[in-house]
Amino acid sequence: MAGHIDTDTLADHAEGVLDPERDARVRGHLSSCAQCRDVVDQLAGITTMLSSLPEPSMPKDVSARIEASIAQMQHERAGYVRGAQQGGARGPRRNWFTNLFAGRPQLLAGAAVLVVGLIFTGGFLATELNSNDKPPSNTQTGLPANPAAVPMITGRAYQAGTLGAQARALVAERRGGHYTPNPTASSALNGELRRLQDRNALAGCVAAVTNHRPDRIVAVDLGSYDGRPAAVVVMNSATSSDEYDVAVVGPGCSAGDPRIIEKTTVPKH
Amino acid sequence: MTSRSDTQEVSDADLLQRHVAGDPHAFEQIFTRHRDRLWAVALRTMGYREEAADALQDALMSAFRRAHTFRGEAAVTTWLHRIVVNACVDRIRRRTARPTQPLPDYETQEVGAAPESISAPDPAVAKELALEVQQALAALPFEQRAALVLIDMQGYSVEDAARILDCAPGTIKSRCARGRAKLLPLLGHLRNAS
Numbered sequence: 001m002a003g004h005i006d007t008d009t010l011a012d013h014a015e016g017v018l019d020p021e022r023d024a025r026v027r028g029h030l031s032s033c034a035q036c037r038d039v040v041d042q043l044a045g046i047t048t049m050l051s052s053l054p055e056p057s058m059p060k061d062v063s064a065r066i067e068a069s070i071a072q073m074q075h076e077r078a079g080y081v082r083g084a085q086q087g088g089a090r091g092p093r094r095n096w097f098t099n100l101f102a103g104r105p106q107l108l109a110g111a112a113v114l115v116v117g118l119i120f121t122g123g124f125l126a127t128e129l130n131s132n133d134k135p136p137s138n139t140q141t142g143l144p145a146n147p148a149a150v151p152m153i154t155g156r157a158y159q160a161g162t163l164g165a166q167a168r169a170l171v172a173e174r175r176g177g178h179y180t181p182n183p184t185a186s187s188a189l190n191g192e193l194r195r196l197q198d199r200n201a202l203a204g205c206v207a208a209v210t211n212h213r214p215d216r217i218v219a220v221d222l223g224s225y226d227g228r229p230a231a232v233v234v235m236n237s238a239t240s241s242d243e244y245d246v247a248v249v250g251p252g253c254s255a256g257d258p259r260i261i262e263k264t265t266v267p268k269h
Numbered sequence: 270m271t272s273r274s275d276t277q278e279v280s281d282a283d284l285l286q287r288h289v290a291g292d293p294h295a296f297e298q299i300f301t302r303h304r305d306r307l308w309a310v311a312l313r314t315m316g317y318r319e320e321a322a323d324a325l326q327d328a329l330m331s332a333f334r335r336a337h338t339f340r341g342e343a344a345v346t347t348w349l350h351r352i353v354v355n356a357c358v359d360r361i362r363r364r365t366a367r368p369t370q371p372l373p374d375y376e377t378q379e380v381g382a383a384p385e386s387i388s389a390p391d392p393a394v395a396k397e398l399a400l401e402v403q404q405a406l407a408a409l410p411f412e413q414r415a416a417l418v419l420i421d422m423q424g425y426s427v428e429d430a431a432r433i434l435d436c437a438p439g440t441i442k443s444r445c446a447r448g449r450a451k452l453l454p455l456l457g458h459l460r461n462a463s
Contacts, residue, residue: 007450015446017439042457046449049456050421053402058308062322069326070300073333074293175326241320241363269319 005029005036007043014043068176076150148174149206149217151231156223158232158248164266167219167234167246171268174219202231204255209233209247218244225250225261242268281345289336296333303346306423307353313418314357316407321357328356343432350425351433354415361411405455413448416441421449 005013005026012018013026030037152174158166202220210216216235224230225248237243248262279287281299288295300307311321311328332352339348406414412434419430420441431438 007453008447011446011450012443014449015442017442017446039453042453043449046452046456047421049402049459050417051424053399053422055305055309055423056312058304059318062308062325063304065322066300066304066326066329067297069330070297070333073330074296078293236363238363241360 004033005039007039010036010039011043014040065175148219149203149214150220151202152219152221154221154223156221156232157227158223158225158230160226160262163225163246163248163262163264167232167244167266168268170219170221170232171234171244202253205231205249205253205258206233208255208258209249209260210235211238213238216245228261230261237265240265244268282339282341285336285339285345288333296336299345299349300329303349306346307349310350310418310423311353311357313403313406313422314354314411314415315360316403320360324356324360325353327359328353331356343429347429347432350419351435354433357415358411401459402456405452408455409448409451413444413451416444417448417452420445 009018009022009026013023013030016023018026030040152170154170154173156166156170206217206220207214210233213235216238217233218236219232219234221232221234222230223232225232229251231249231253233247233249235245235247237245243265244267246262246264246266247258247260250259250261253259279298281302284292284295284299288299307325307328308321311325312318315321315324328349332349335352339345406417409417415434416430419425419433420427425433427438427441430441434441
């Protein structure tokens with residue numbers, strides 16, 4: 001082994017990942033080379049340095065945001081349970097959601113478990129059912145795979161000139177959990193908005209708008225756009241982590257006919 | 270129902286099971302227990318504060334929904350870290366517009382203080398040194414950075430890190446070795462300064 005040994009090889013030697021023959025050659029070299037021994041010492045120093053870095057604490061704003069997100073998910077989960085319980089004659093009588101998960105993972109893994117990819121939502125809601133339970137009769141019993149896909153229904157009056165800022169505000173409200181659903185918006189908008197609240201139709205619509213990437217969804221809202229009933233879908237940009245894609249769709253939007261009124265890209269900050 | 274008084278005695282696995290069974294507070298308790306550790310992994314792996322926050326939020330949402338898939342083959346923390354790392358990988362893959370660039374907004378980064386071995390009396394200097402370590406880490410390929418974060422910084426065993434990163438223990442060792450080799454020219458001067 002002429003000259004000195006490269007740092008990668010010395011690091012591999014120090015970590016013990018060289019094959020025995022090569023490792024023996026390195027050890028032989030190190031016995032007579034102070035410079036390479038110093039490099040090995042410095043590599044150990046890197047580990048010491050990294051391990052001595054104190055662990056950063058989670059910033060309060062991040063903690064608050066995630067706690068709000070968990071609370072929102074818990075709230076939605078509870079809502080779905082209530083929905084199932086109140087599902088009418090065809091709905092399950094008991095809290096099937098709780099019973100489902102109380103069934104333990106091994107039950108879920110077993111043959112007794114029927115997994116239904118319930119396309120309530122063109123892919124963003126899915127539910128798993130124990131075959132002993134009756135299937136859910138309607139979409140109320142779906143568990144949102146991406147809670148951000150659940151419409152917020154703020155009734156906000158979106159406008160072309162301020163769409164970007166309004167989309168960012170919507171995302172902040174969604175993440176913070178600080179928003180108040182405005183169910184009266186549907187009547188205020190002459191019933192047309194109610195058509196957008198048809199979750200099955202909206203779900204297919206949103207799936208089409210997001211190119212069947214429900215994980216991209218950051219927020220979905222029902223309100224108006226330039227005075228007309230509309231749904232607004234905010235999603236992470238497929239090409240830039242600094243931007244949102246925002247789509248505005250009108251009543252009648254469906255998987256086959258998204259009825260996009262406006263589609264734009266806005267900075268996240 | 271999980272109360273504040275009994276959470277100290279309840280294991281992570283039991284809390285997760287309670288969450289699956291419908292306990293509305295159990296998942297939050299798990300988060301509260303491990304948030305700093307999860308944050309450290311996300312921040313050190315992502316480099317960017319906001320992206321780390323987004324990745325961690327993604328991960329916890331995923332863990333909330335997928336809790337029923339936890340099979341108890343590893344510790345809950347290992348399972349959680351794996352979800353966090355995967356969320357970080359997903360977000361890094363989306364960084365097509367900015368494949369390699371230095372860390373932004375240094376003044377807003379929570380990177381912790383400087384290493385004890387670099388005891389600078391001036392807090393500003395100490396923070397600068399800590400940021401230099403973070404920036405050097407950001408220069409590594411994700412796989413090497415993630416391995417070093419878990420092994421050298423978070424103190425995970427090679428076996429646990431291999432479970433989290435879903436690869437062989439030998440691969441973890443190789444990634445750590447090559448990562449340290451890359452860090453040496455970037456951080457050697459800090460060690461000399463101590």
